[in-house]
Amino acid sequence: MKKTAFIFPGQGSQEVGMGKAMYDFYPSVKKMFDDADDVLGYSLTTLMFEGPQEELTKTENAQPALLLNSVAINHVLKEEGIKPSMTAGHSLGEYSALVASGSLDPMAAVQLVHTRGKLMEEAYPTGKGSMAAVLGMSQEEIEKVLEGFNDDEPVDLANINCPGQIVISGTKEGVSQASEQLSEAGAKRVLPLNVSGPFHSRLMKPASGDFADHLSKNSISEASVPVYANVTAGPVTEADEIEKLLVKQLYSPVRFQQILEAFVEEDVDAIVEIGNGKVLSGLVRKVKRRMKTFNVQDPETVDQFIQWYKEES
Template structure:
């Protein structure tokens, strides 16, 4: 039995047309998509397959769409007896990881992230908050430069993705000033991100409080296999711990580099990215170039991966 770590992408990986090939190829995927449409009260499937892109990109649509796409692929893998030894996801992707680990039911998770997306959109005035990717500086260097960025200039570390790639988040004015300061401090590039809010920053605390109230009405089970939490980069399985960390995740940095380093320490046979795009596979290579990575994003890559798992280790 191969030791596999499943990782799931987050917001930004969405694209019109994603999931269509899976929907056409597997009856179980079609059934799951149909159930999601019914649960949400609108056709997420049509939005995923036909767009328009600007509607799909809205946080309240992108989040359930990406989760549904990833979870559908995981369900097919489960049908073939392919299960992970551990899971993780990038921000939103953590919910897909929780489904794969048995802590959340698929349709419950779709509804949950739809609500999460709406709360995140509403948490801070549109256009007043933003994020930027900082290339070429360490976490410690960036944290040092961000000291004193508070109040109307509040800026925090948001995503610690891999060596030399860290995302900051905060007020628009704060991120703009911080970007100039970080460039002067030696950053190779500071790239503004096309996002609608200051996600994973202290400015998301109001959303976390509303989300905690909503989450209290959702059934979260003990995970069958460890989920490496964004907030701590440590394995978690108990339901109470999972709920607490999901609330904290909204305003805390995503420690994805540390999660990948933990998977390397666990000596997994492969880190498998399940969902649309190859963003996480690229991060894995920057953390550990020789680590085997597999990308499962369509029926062909899924069937190839299933075949590989059946071969002798």
């Protein structure tokens, strides 16, 4: 049996039309999409297939849409007897990873991330927060610049994605000032991101209390395979620990580079991105150029991966 790590994309990977080919081809996927519409009380499926993009991109819609798409694809693989050896997800994608690891029920997860998206939107006034990708600087160099930012205009590390690509998050003015200082300090580029809030920064802490209350009402089970947590970059299986880390994840940096490095150390045969887009596979190649990767997002790529997985080594 091949040793695989499944990784799941987060917010920003959404696009109108995602999931339609899977919905049309697999009856089990259609059922999951229909069930999600029922539990949410509105047609997420129509929004995913027809848009508009602006509505789909709203955090409270993008999060359940991306999760639903990923877990439906994973369900097809599960029906084929394919189970990962370990999982992880980028921010929101961690919830898809928990579903794939048997820790969360798919429909409970759809509702949970819909609520999470709403709380994240409400945690800080729209338009007052910002995020930016810093290219070509080390974590230590960025942290040195950010030391000069206090609680008046806080700026934090948000996503440590891969060597030379780190995202910062904070107030709009703070991120603007930090971007200038980082450019002067030697960053190749600092690119503002099209997001609605200062995610994975201390400014998200107000959302964490309400979210913890919602999370406690959900049944989180022990994971059947290790989930590598965003907050620690280490494996976790125990339900209580998973719950604590999901709350911390709201205001802590996503340590995705360290997660990928851990997967490389585990000597997996392939790292498999399940869901829309190829963003995470690109990060894998920055960490380990020769690592075998798959993007599984439609019937054709599902079939290609299944064929490889079932080939005799």
